[in-house]
Amino acid sequence: MSIANEVARRRTFAIISHPDAGKTTLTEKLLLFAGAIQIAGSVKARKASRHASSDWMEIEKQRGISVASSVMQIEYRDCVINLLDTPGHQDFSEDTYRVLTAVDAALMVIDAANGVEPQTIRLLQVCRARNTPIITFINKLDREVREPLDLLSEIEGHLGMDAVPFSWPVGMGRHFGGVFDIRHDHMRVFKAGEERRGHHDEIIEGLNNPVIATRFGDTFAKASEEIQLIREAAPAFDQNAFLAGQQTPVFFGSAINNFGVQEVLDALVELAPRPGPRQALERVVRPEEPKFTGVVFKVQANMDPAHRDRVAFVRVSSGRFDRGMKLKVCRTGKEIRPNNVVSFLSQRRELVEEAYAGDVIGIPNHSILHLGDVLTEGENLQFTGLPFFAPELFQVVEVKDPLRIKQLRTGLTQLGEEGAIQVFRLDSAGSTLLLGAVGQLQFEVVAHRLKTEYGVDARMMPSRYNMARWITSEDPKALHKFMDANAAHIAHDVVDAAAFLVSSPAQLRVAQELYPAIEFHAMREHGGKLFVAAA
Numbered sequence: 001m002s003i004a005n006e007v008a009r010r011r012t013f014a015i016i017s018h019p020d021a022g023k024t025t026l027t028e029k030l031l032l033f034a035g036a037i038q039i040a041g042s043v044k045a046r047k048a049s050r051h052a053s054s055d056w057m058e059i060e061k062q063r064g065i066s067v068a069s070s071v072m073q074i075e076y077r078d079c080v081i082n083l084l085d086t087p088g089h090q091d092f093s094e095d096t097y098r099v100l101t102a103v104d105a106a107l108m109v110i111d112a113a114n115g116v117e118p119q120t121i122r123l124l125q126v127c128r129a130r131n132t133p134i135i136t137f138i139n140k141l142d143r144e145v146r147e148p149l150d151l152l153s154e155i156e157g158h159l160g161m162d163a164v165p166f167s168w169p170v171g172m173g174r175h176f177g178g179v180f181d182i183r184h185d186h187m188r189v190f191k192a193g194e195e196r197r198g199h200h201d202e203i204i205e206g207l208n209n210p211v212i213a214t215r216f217g218d219t220f221a222k223a224s225e226e227i228q229l230i231r232e233a234a235p236a237f238d239q240n241a242f243l244a245g246q247q248t249p250v251f252f253g254s255a256i257n258n259f260g261v262q263e264v265l266d267a268l269v270e271l272a273p274r275p276g277p278r279q280a281l282e283r284v285v286r287p288e289e290p291k292f293t294g295v296v297f298k299v300q301a302n303m304d305p306a307h308r309d310r311v312a313f314v315r316v317s318s319g320r321f322d323r324g325m326k327l328k329v330c331r332t333g334k335e336i337r338p339n340n341v342v343s344f345l346s347q348r349r350e351l352v353e354e355a356y357a358g359d360v361i362g363i364p365n366h367s368i369l370h371l372g373d374v375l376t377e378g379e380n381l382q383f384t385g386l387p388f389f390a391p392e393l394f395q396v397v398e399v400k401d402p403l404r405i406k407q408l409r410t411g412l413t414q415l416g417e418e419g420a421i422q423v424f425r426l427d428s429a430g431s432t433l434l435l436g437a438v439g440q441l442q443f444e445v446v447a448h449r450l451k452t453e454y455g456v457d458a459r460m461m462p463s464r465y466n467m468a469r470w471i472t473s474e475d476p477k478a479l480h481k482f483m484d485a486n487a488a489h490i491a492h493d494v495v496d497a498a499a500f501l502v503s504s505p506a507q508l509r510v511a512q513e514l515y516p517a518i519e520f521h522a523m524r525e526h527g528g529k530l531f532v533a534a535a
Contacts (some may be wrong), residue, residue, distance in 0.1 A: 002485055003320055003356060004288040012082040012315070013135075013271045014099050016127075017109035018207035022139040024266075026109055026255040027072075027085045033261050034076040057263065071298075071313055071360045072268030073343045082360050095298070095419060097387050098371070102127050102297040102315035105272040107131045107264065108248070109255075112138045112145035112172070119198045124159050131245040133273060136163065137264050142192065142254040144173035147227060152250065162247045164237045168227050169252040171219035179252050179260055180227060187212055192257050201259075243273055275358035278317045280374075280381045285318050287357030292319035292327070294361075295383050296373040299418035307423065310414060311342070311362040312369035317383070321355040330374040330381055338363045370495075371419055390470070390522045391422050391436025394463035394501070395443055404456050409433075411454035412446075416494040421446045424468070424491035424499060427483075432516045434491060434501075435460070436468060465501040467508060469520035478517035486511070497524060 017023040028198035072083045083097050100106065106127050110116060127134055138151055148169055155163045170177040178190040178201075187209075189202040204212050207227060214222050241247040249267060253260015275287040285293050298313040301355075324339050341352045342362045355361050363369060372386040399408040412433060416423035421443075437443055437483055450456040459461065468491075473479040479498075483490050489501050499519065502508050512520060 001145070003290065006320070006356040007287045007358060008274050009079050009256065010082065010275050010356060011079055011105070011268055012084075012103050012275060012358045012360070013105040013107055013268060013272055014084040014096075014103045015107045015109060016096065016100075016120070016123045018111065018114070021109045021111040021117075021120075023109045026086060026107075026137060026139065027083065028259065029255050029258055029261045030083065030265055031072065032076060032258070033265050034074040034081070063300045069489055071362070073252070073401045076265060079268050080359065081268065082358060084360070097126055097389075098122060098297050100130065100132065101386055102295070102313075103132070103269070104275055104358065105135065107268070108134050108136045110136060110138045110151070110155070112140050112148075112151060112252070113143060115146060115151055115154045121158055128160070128245055133243050133271075134159075134161075134248045134266055135244055135264065136248045136250045137255075138250060138252045139255050141169045141172050141179075141252055142176050142190070142257055142259070148252065155248070159248070161245065162235050162241070162246055163250050164234060165230055165250045165252075166237075166267065167251050167253075167260065168223060168230065170216055170223040175219050176254070177216045178218055179263075180223060181263065182227060182230070188259075190254070190257070190259055201262075213249070232358065237270070242271060245456045268332075275317075278383060280383050282381055285381065285383075287318050289318040291377045291379070292321050292375070293317045293324065293377075293379070293381060294321070294375045295386075296369050296371055296375070297386060299369065299371055310366060310418075311364050312373070314361050314363055314369075314375060316355050316357050316359045316361065318357050319377075320348075321352070321359075321361060322325045323351070323353050326377070327375045328378050329369065330376060331370070331372075332368075334368065336363075336365070336368060336375075338365075349432055366397050367414070367417065370417055373501055388422070388524050389438060390468045390499075391438060392466065393437045393440060393443070394465045395437075395460045396463050397433050397435050398455045398459045398461065407454050407456045408450070408458060413494065415449065417448055420449070420495060424493055424501070425502075427490045427492065428488045434463060434465070436442070442534075464503050467502050467505065469502075469508060469522060470524045471500050472519050472521065473517050475517050478515070482515050482518050510531050 014028055015023050056389065072085070074081050074083065084103060100123070108120065110120065124134070136155060138148070152163045166183055167179040167181050169179050177188050178188050180187045185206055187204045189204065191201070207224060220272050235247070237249060238247055242249065249271060250261055251263050251267065253263070255261060257417075272390040277284050277286045294314040294316045296314050300311050300313065321341070323341060324337055327336050327338065328334070328465065329336060342364070343350050343352050343355075352361050370480045374381050374383055397408070397412070399405050413422050415421050424433055424436055435443065435446065447458055447460060450458045471479065471482070473482070481496065486500065491501055492497050493499060500511065502511070507521065511518070
């Protein structure tokens with residue numbers, strides 16, 4: 001099969017949501033319906049004996065939350081689906097933002113009781129900035145939830161796009177009868193049960209079928225009125241508007257009960273775009289090009305603690321990957337011949353013989369590949385858009401046993417390279433290491449991982465800093481002068497990009513007024529070379 005035909009079969013998407021909306025549960029059920037797993041893990045209780053297939057870290061199992069992005073590949077209806085599950089918790093939003101640079105569409109999960117929540121809005125802003133097409137799944141209809149018309153209105157208000165219902169709920173909670181498929185004019189009758197599959201559901205044809213009206217009474221009468229209203233008032237689905245991020249198809253269901261999952265899986269195959277062109281600094285890279293290019297969008301250390309491994313997740317941007325092929329790391333010019341490249345189904349790995357644009361492959365390596373690295377067959381390329389955000393919280397880290405200082409540095413270097421935490425070394429404080437995070441939970445996860453993966457018992461202590469800005473200047477002398485005058489506030493991160501640390505916004509404003517030649521950046525892109533939106 002040609003590269004173009006293989007690319008056309010690919011669908012690569014991320015699942016995004018606010019915490020506890022049911023995202024990880026839906027991920028599992030998509031795997032279940034595609035036949036990739038035979039039994040779904042339980043995420044209902046933190047101490048459950050089985051855990052979600054996409055949550056593998058020990059701390060995730062203890063807390064019942066996702067703190068790392070997982071990558072899974074499944075085949076369904078002659079399509080190859082690359083599914084990226086992201087952390088819902090806002091403290092890990094950086095990881096999620098970077099994952100969103102590697103996908104062609106997003107599946108947004110909304111808790112029908114809570115509606116559009118703050119973290120969902122933040123993630124959607126990232127999708128909107130990239131014009132990423134979004135499919136919406138409104139979850140937990142088996143509970144007492146908000147009115148579906150209110151939820152639609154809220155989605156449109158917050159997201160600034162038309163919500164086009166493809167299905168509609170008949171009742172909710174104890175009176176939840178099922179969902180009506182608006183496009184195919186039939187009702188799928190709800191029956192509770194986690195292990196049942198969609199193809200065993202009872203289907204009743206026709207909105208005007210008296211069987212539905214008799215069986216579901218007032219509940220269906222209300223739903224029928226709403227469906228008639230939607231058919232008259234809602235805009236028709238427009239594939240081009242969806243692909244431009246201006247419309248979102250909306251589905252209703254209950255992931256924990258496997259209900260409404262089939263429709264979502266089919267929509268991903270039918271509606272989500274195939275891989276498209278990617279903008280590099282040098283040129284536009286098209287997916288069907290014969291030569292391989294790929295970008296490292298995530299690095300994860302110790303996925304298998306027994307082997308102390310470090311895997312770089314690469315989104316294939318063009319061409320075909322063959323095991324053992326010669327690749328160039330554009331940042332360093334080094335050549336690698338990856339032989340043990342893997343694809344993932346949670347912790348289960350399979351060796352990859354070949355991969356195509358849209359696929360996500362894992363390359364085990366020891367500090368050779370970093371976030372944002374570009375791999376090619378020889379051409380020098382640099383892709384843009386992999387973000388690092390200025391930390392809002394800081395802690396000083398020390399090791400309780402001085403003999404473990406080397407292990408501490410190794411652990412923090414690797415965790416910093418994978419983006420789990422930002423590690424700064426203060427120029428004026430010798431060996432002191434400062435950890436920067438977007439959220440408090442990041443510190444807890446890093447302390448846990450240092451102990452379990454590196455055997456280091458670390459002590460986290462408050463820092464006097466609470467804001468950082470990366471600094472650049474078109475005048476090298478002005479930059480050196482600024483750094484000399486503010487030596488106590490200068491630190492360097494893992495890619496040696498210089499940052500200015502302060503204790504208050506006022507301190508930053510004073511520095512900006514005193515040193516107009518210096519640019520202060522709230523975000524940097526990979527490598528420290530490109531900065532966005534000084535602030």
